[in-house]
Amino acid sequence: xxxxxxxxxxxxxxxxxxxxxxxxxxxxxxxxxxxxxxxxxxxxxxxxxxxxxxxxxxxxxxxxxxxxxxxxxxxxxxxxxxxxxxxxxxxxxxxxxxxxxxxxxxxx
Numbered sequence: 001x002x003x004x005x006x007x008x009x010x011x012x013x014x015x016x017x018x019x020x021x022x023x024x025x026x027x028x029x030x031x032x033x034x035x036x037x038x039x040x041x042x043x044x045x046x047x048x049x050x051x052x053x054x055x056x057x058x059x060x061x062x063x064x065x066x067x068x069x070x071x072x073x074x075x076x077x078x079x080x081x082x083x084x085x086x087x088x089x090x091x092x093x094x095x096x097x098x099x100x101x102x103x104x105x106x107x108x
Contacts, residue, residue, distance in 0.1 A: 001037070001103045002068055004060040007053030008093040016043065016056075019092045023058060026085040030060075035071040037061045054095055068100075 010019055020041055027039040039060045044053075062068040074082050 001106075002062045002065060003101045003103075004062070004068060005053070005099040005101065006058040006060070007097040007099075008056050008058075009054045009095045010056070011092050011094045014092040019056065019089075022085075022088040022092055026089045027058075027060065029081060029085050030071050030074060033070075033074060035062070035067055035074055037063060037067075053097060056093075 010016060023041050027036065030036045031039065039058065042057045042059075044055050044057070060068075060071070062071065075086050077083065
């Protein structure tokens with residue numbers, strides 16, 4: 001399993017629930033397309049964080065890099081509804097950071 005991590009803060013004037021709803025809509029769409037297995041949205045608690053991943057942390061799990069690549073291809077499309085759903089998340093986030101991890105040990 002590959003795990004794509006996204007950390008971000010909210011854009012000024014953005015409500016946390018509004019952001020979470022936009023993320024749910026976007027990642028729910030990707031899951032419906034079969035290009036991600038599962039996802040999770042978490043919010044930093046009590047200001048505790050060993051690294052600066054931002055206030056929100058999103059994890060996206062894929063079976064392998066081919067599935068993750070398929071998700072990226074959908075995100076890069078200019079068609080609807082992907083464009084609007086992805087843009088709705090991007091408009092509500094700032095200071096975005098990314099990381100990619102995999103289960104270990106594994107077969108790779």
